[in-house]
Amino acid sequence: MQTKTQRSRPDQSEPAAPATPLGTRERIVRTASRLMQRQGYDGTGIKQISTEAGATLGSMYHFFPGGKQELAVAAIRHGDAEFVDILGAVLAAEPDPGAAIRALTRSLAEGLRASDWIDGCPVTATALGTAAGLPDIQAAAAEAFAHWREAVLAKLIEAGLAETDARELAHTVISTLEGAELAAQVTRSEEPLLLAGTHLTRLIDTYPRTADAG
Amino acid sequence: MQTKTQRSRPDQSEPAAPATPLGTRERIVRTASRLMQRQGYDGTGIKQISTEAGATLGSMYHFFPGGKQELAVAAIRHGDAEFVDILGAVLAAEPDPGAAIRALTRSLAEGLRASDWIDGCPVTATALGTAAGLPDIQAAAAEAFAHWREAVLAKLIEAGLAETDARELAHTVISTLEGAELAAQVTRSEEPLLLAGTHLTRLIDTYPRTADAG
DNA sequence: CGCTGGATAGAGCGTTCATTCTAGTCCGGG
DNA sequence: CCCGGACTAGAATGAACGCTCTATCCAGCG
Numbered sequence: 001m002q003t004k005t006q007r008s009r010p011d012q013s014e015p016a017a018p019a020t021p022l023g024t025r026e027r028i029v030r031t032a033s034r035l036m037q038r039q040g041y042d043g044t045g046i047k048q049i050s051t052e053a054g055a056t057l058g059s060m061y062h063f064f065p066g067g068k069q070e071l072a073v074a075a076i077r078h079g080d081a082e083f084v085d086i087l088g089a090v091l092a093a094e095p096d097p098g099a100a101i102r103a104l105t106r107s108l109a110e111g112l113r114a115s116d117w118i119d120g121c122p123v124t125a126t127a128l129g130t131a132a133g134l135p136d137i138q139a140a141a142a143e144a145f146a147h148w149r150e151a152v153l154a155k156l157i158e159a160g161l162a163e164t165d166a167r168e169l170a171h172t173v174i175s176t177l178e179g180a181e182l183a184a185q186v187t188r189s190e191e192p193l194l195l196a197g198t199h200l201t202r203l204i205d206t207y208p209r210t211a212d213a214g
Numbered sequence: 215m216q217t218k219t220q221r222s223r224p225d226q227s228e229p230a231a232p233a234t235p236l237g238t239r240e241r242i243v244r245t246a247s248r249l250m251q252r253q254g255y256d257g258t259g260i261k262q263i264s265t266e267a268g269a270t271l272g273s274m275y276h277f278f279p280g281g282k283q284e285l286a287v288a289a290i291r292h293g294d295a296e297f298v299d300i301l302g303a304v305l306a307a308e309p310d311p312g313a314a315i316r317a318l319t320r321s322l323a324e325g326l327r328a329s330d331w332i333d334g335c336p337v338t339a340t341a342l343g344t345a346a347g348l349p350d351i352q353a354a355a356a357e358a359f360a361h362w363r364e365a366v367l368a369k370l371i372e373a374g375l376a377e378t379d380a381r382e383l384a385h386t387v388i389s390t391l392e393g394a395e396l397a398a399q400v401t402r403s404e405e406p407l408l409l410a411g412t413h414l415t416r417l418i419d420t421y422p423r424t425a426d427a428g
Numbered sequence: 429c430g431c432t433g434g435a436t437a438g439a440g441c442g443t444t445c446a447t448t449c450t451a452g453t454c455c456g457g458g
Numbered sequence: 459c460c461c462g463g464a465c466t467a468g469a470a471t472g473a474a475c476g477c478t479c480t481a482t483c484c485a486g487c488g
Binding site: 118 | 252253254255256257330331332334338339341342343344345346352355356359360382383385386388389390391392393394396397399400401402405406409410412413416417420
């Protein structure tokens with residue numbers, strides 16, 4: 001007998017039919033995004049995606065003639081847009097940028113714990129193993145980072161920070177969130193994320209603000 | 215014909231014979247660590263490791279009867295120890311912890327650029343796609359993070375920070391470095407790392423220190 | 429000399445991979 | 459009623475996967 005390498009998959013029994021029945025293409029993209037977020041690019045097979053999405057191989061290559069690479073790019077863009085929405089919502093709910101970012105880390109920590117530490121950043125896992133070799137995927141990931149940075153930048157400027165300060169801070173805010181989510185995932189603890197929130201707030205508060213903050 | 219997914223591999227012609235000829239086991243571990251750092255766990259095959267290490271399949275399973283998983287754990291531990299050395303050396307070269315961490319980010323940025331942005335964190339890529347399913351690998355990665363945090367913690371305490379402050383800061387320093395390295399890799403730019411260095415220094419400088427700093 | 433056991437060597441196992449291919453189904457417009 | 463394109467369906471393909479297996483080599487020792 002052959003001792004096959006097996007990896008326990010949290011086979012969450014999928015909800016049979018969502019409220020609005022999604023189109024096949026949309027179902028494929030969402031499934032691909034979720035699976036690659038958890039298992040990475042190389043760890044996720046086309047067959048697995050098609051099965052879990054309830055689509056057939058024919059459909060996969062009908063909608064994504066570019067194959068796995070094109071599918072991965074779509075998955076990253078989906079994760080990108082999804083997180084832009086979260087980012088926008090959470091940042092808008094708090095006027096002070098520091099408080100908003102702390103709320104964001106709390107939200108991320110909750111989500112991570114709720115998924116038993118498997119749903120990390122939707123872009124990182126997909127992009128990491130392939131960064132050097134698959135330029136389309138790397139470019140899509142870079143765009144995602146840029147979008148998120150812009151959301152943070154807007155919040156900091158709105159709060160009255162100088163443009164240069166805000167632009168530089170936005171970089172570090174995203175880097176730190178990314179790294180803290182990673183650390184939280186690996187150590188299976190909310191601590192890295194919560195501390196990142198506290199420290200980022202403290203850092204932001206060292207910068208001067210103009211009076212015309214909304 | 216079949217358009218196989220091909221990923222350009224930077225086939226650096228390996229130095230034929232190092233000064234001290236390494237044992238087979240050591241050669242396997244180093245090769246595995248380097249390859250998994252670049253391609254991740256799933257993206258790296260046993261055959262590829264054996265070929266590039268100049269070992270045969272028989273040797274692979276002779277030294278690592280636990281198969282790919284055991285090999286990955288050894289690779290992570292190798293990367294862990296390697297980075298502990300770098301961390302220790304760079305931190306020791308500068309008395310001020312902020313300056314030391316800025317030097318570290320410069321060093322990391324250099325290394326990343328020198329490798330054409332493919333040699334990121336030696337632990338992240340291996341651990342990411344597998345965190346949920348392969349507990350041994352996840353545990354080894356968590357230990358690596360803990361070791362690095364301890365090195366930073368020691369430096370901060372040595373500089374006179376309060377223990378609680380230092381412990382919390384060490385978390386965020388590692389998170390931010392990790393995230394900045396990731397961002398730098400994905401965006402192919404040194405900027406995230408250099409900004410992280412600047413901001414971490416600024417953050418550390420907001421904490422009080424006792425006078426007895428060495 | 430023969431024995432022993434660590435190390436090397438690689439053919440071959442069954443499985444899974446990404447992809448291609450041919451057919452078949454569905455459905456609105458003429 | 460039929461046509462054409464969008465979409466579904468899944469068998470087939472060759473390569474690569476992790477791993478097992480038997481065989482060989484060789485240093486150390488009686």
